[in-house]
Amino acid sequence: MVSGDKIVIVGAGPAGMEAAITLVKAGLRPTVIDANARSGGQIYRRPPADHRRSYKDIYGADAAKARYLHDAFDAIRKRIDYRPDTRVWAADKATLFLDSPEGPLALPYDKLILCTGATDRLFPILGWEAPGCYSLGGAQIALKSQALALGDPIGFVGAGPLLWLVAWQHLKAGSEVAGVWCTAPLKNLFVALPWLAARPGLALRGLGQIFALWRAGVPIKYGGRPLAVTADAEGHVSGFQWSNGVKSSQTPLRALALGWHLRSEAQLPHLLSVPKAQGQNRPMVDGLGRSPTRGLYLAGDGLEIMGADAARIAGRMAAVALLRDTGCRQTFVNKLKLVSDRIKHARMRVFSSGLARSFPPPEAETFLALPETTVVCRCENVRLAAVRAAAENWKCKDINRIKALTRTGMGRCQGRYCSATLMAIVAAETDLPISDIPEYRAQAPIYPLEIPNKQR
Amino acid sequence: MSPKPRAKRLSETNRAIVSLQIDNVPVEALAGDTLLTAILLSTGQTGRDAFNQTRQAGFCLMGACQSCWVWSAAGQRFRACDTPVQQGLQIYTDGERLGW
Numbered sequence A: 001m002v003s004g005d006k007i008v009i010v011g012a013g014p015a016g017m018e019a020a021i022t023l024v025k026a027g028l029r030p031t032v033i034d035a036n037a038r039s040g041g042q043i044y045r046r047p048p049a050d051h052r053r054s055y056k057d058i059y060g061a062d063a064a065k066a067r068y069l070h071d072a073f074d075a076i077r078k079r080i081d082y083r084p085d086t087r088v089w090a091a092d093k094a095t096l097f098l099d100s101p102e103g104p105l106a107l108p109y110d111k112l113i114l115c116t117g118a119t120d121r122l123f124p125i126l127g128w129e130a131p132g133c134y135s136l137g138g139a140q141i142a143l144k145s146q147a148l149a150l151g152d153p154i155g156f157v158g159a160g161p162l163l164w165l166v167a168w169q170h171l172k173a174g175s176e177v178a179g180v181w182c183t184a185p186l187k188n189l190f191v192a193l194p195w196l197a198a199r200p201g202l203a204l205r206g207l208g209q210i211f212a213l214w215r216a217g218v219p220i221k222y223g224g225r226p227l228a229v230t231a232d233a234e235g236h237v238s239g240f241q242w243s244n245g246v247k248s249s250q251t252p253l254r255a256l257a258l259g260w261h262l263r264s265e266a267q268l269p270h271l272l273s274v275p276k277a278q279g280q281n282r283p284m285v286d287g288l289g290r291s292p293t294r295g296l297y298l299a300g301d302g303l304e305i306m307g308a309d310a311a312r313i314a315g316r317m318a319a320v321a322l323l324r325d326t327g328c329r330q331t332f333v334n335k336l337k338l339v340s341d342r343i344k345h346a347r348m349r350v351f352s353s354g355l356a357r358s359f360p361p362p363e364a365e366t367f368l369a370l371p372e373t374t375v376v377c378r379c380e381n382v383r384l385a386a387v388r389a390a391a392e393n394w395k396c397k398d399i400n401r402i403k404a405l406t407r408t409g410m411g412r413c414q415g416r417y418c419s420a421t422l423m424a425i426v427a428a429e430t431d432l433p434i435s436d437i438p439e440y441r442a443q444a445p446i447y448p449l450e451i452p453n454k455q456r
Numbered sequence B: 001m002s003p004k005p006r007a008k009r010l011s012e013t014n015r016a017i018v019s020l021q022i023d024n025v026p027v028e029a030l031a032g033d034t035l036l037t038a039i040l041l042s043t044g045q046t047g048r049d050a051f052n053q054t055r056q057a058g059f060c061l062m063g064a065c066q067s068c069w070v071w072s073a074a075g076q077r078f079r080a081c082d083t084p085v086q087q088g089l090q091i092y093t094d095g096e097r098l099g100w
């Protein structure tokens, strides 16, 4: 039954690991490509081998799940072609272009499962280009994989489950937390309760983190607006200013982590011309993650931000879709498992829509009130004034044109950390819903490539 | 004189010591540190922002923002956030200034 198709999975987070495990069980030998040195993806990221903390210390309540996935993936290592430390920087219909420890490689494929995960969704604050500002995910990585607090004390600003989780993880690890500033109003959390109730355990865990921070005396602010990040004589972050609408406050701190939930890493489906799902900012797929492009499947946070448990299920479902398309017969047990996976996944989608309701991005007024000198694109140092000028009184609603005129999104991060901002600014200025604003077109290379010295 | 570090180790301090040089300054790190960890705990800053010439100190720590570039003596570029420290390594944070 095993076909000779060359199957490649991009990403070794929960979605990609689970897809690989499912394919190996069916007797296939996929190639798994991952940018990280060790498997696990974001949530189950493994520290370097010299670290000795226990699973419980690193992953908390998720320790058992982390251990299961690491062990299950390690167990299939010899039955897959696993390529860590390797990045896919471009793709066409039959080839992936890799930046690997052995140098540049072109890898042909017949079937592709993209499990590329997510990065932080960021919005700008006046002064956030100062050293000492980090993404929320970055602060968590420092803690999980390096046992390091990026600043002492460190503050957290944004909105989303990760804001509370990461602040709480710092508190628990013994770091001083200067404050947590959530831009979403507290009432949202209660309004969203019917959706959050789809996963009561998880909802309670989140509320417990907020409660624990409050009980520890960490200053917590809800429903206001960040004003500015201030810097010391060396230019390094030294404080954070916040407005609750009536009065403003200033808090000294030595690092600030920012994040408003996550955004999918969706450059590869864009490069492969997968159309957008109707009315949504995500690629079009069927219920199992099959895209309209033959042989291309998507799963996990790279498709839709739904968290680790949903990413695992999605990885499994995408693998099942691939197996079906290769003509593999499913056993009765597997069919039952698929039905249960579909039901669980649907319930998780209800929960994640509750999270989106609880923690929306800042309101249009926040973007309208941004000072003209705010840096919107960190890499190319483009300030809001330049974006406003390029948009010519907002007759221009295409952020790609603004990009061409101002160089936003053309720098080292390839638009990862300014695309949400540009869309939000244009939406705010034109009074259009964000879903009507086109995203940046993805361009290869999706990561900057180094041309070795000797080839120059 | 380099500014004093802002970051702080919270645990796992019993790892083997690794000596390296950052911008010709001798620095002690621990096995399993990334170059960025070693930098943040010593000299405190990575490369210079190309526009304002202000220093940077990493941002995403996951290989996505590329604001943590450092260079070897031979001019090879690394991301400090996903490159482990090695005994005797010499790295430079100002490669663009040095003409690389």
Ligand SMILES: Cc1cc2nc3c(=O)[nH]c(=O)nc-3n(C[C@H](O)[C@H](O)[C@H](O)COP(=O)(O)OP(=O)(O)OC[C@H]3O[C@@H](n4cnc5c(N)ncnc54)[C@H](O)[C@@H]3O)c2cc1C
Pocket (backbone or CB within 6 Å): A010, A011, A012, A013, A014, A015, A016, A033, A034, A035, A036, A040, A041, A042, A043, A044, A086, A087, A088, A089, A115, A116, A117, A118, A119, A120, A136, A137, A138, A140, A141, A162, A165, A262, A265, A299, A300, A301, A302, A306, A307, A308, A309, A311, B062
């Ligand atoms: C920094 C960060 C921290 C998070 N922490 C938590 C947490 O503590 N708890 C929680 O519930 N959720 C957390 N999340 C949400 C998390 O994304 C999901 O819960 C889960 O990890 C999603 O699994 P995934 O398999 O879809 O993607 P990921 O786990 O993100 O895995 C994707 C993998 O693909 C790799 N990759 C992406 N693009 C390429 C490419 N072009 N070439 C090669 N490899 C590539 C990445 O390096 C990564 O290893 C976090 C997200 C981020 C960004």
Ligand code: FES
Pocket (backbone or CB within 6 Å): B058, B059, B060, B061, B062, B063, B064, B065, B066, B067, B068, B079, B080, B081, B082
């Ligand atoms: S800190 Fe973002 S790539 Fe290293």
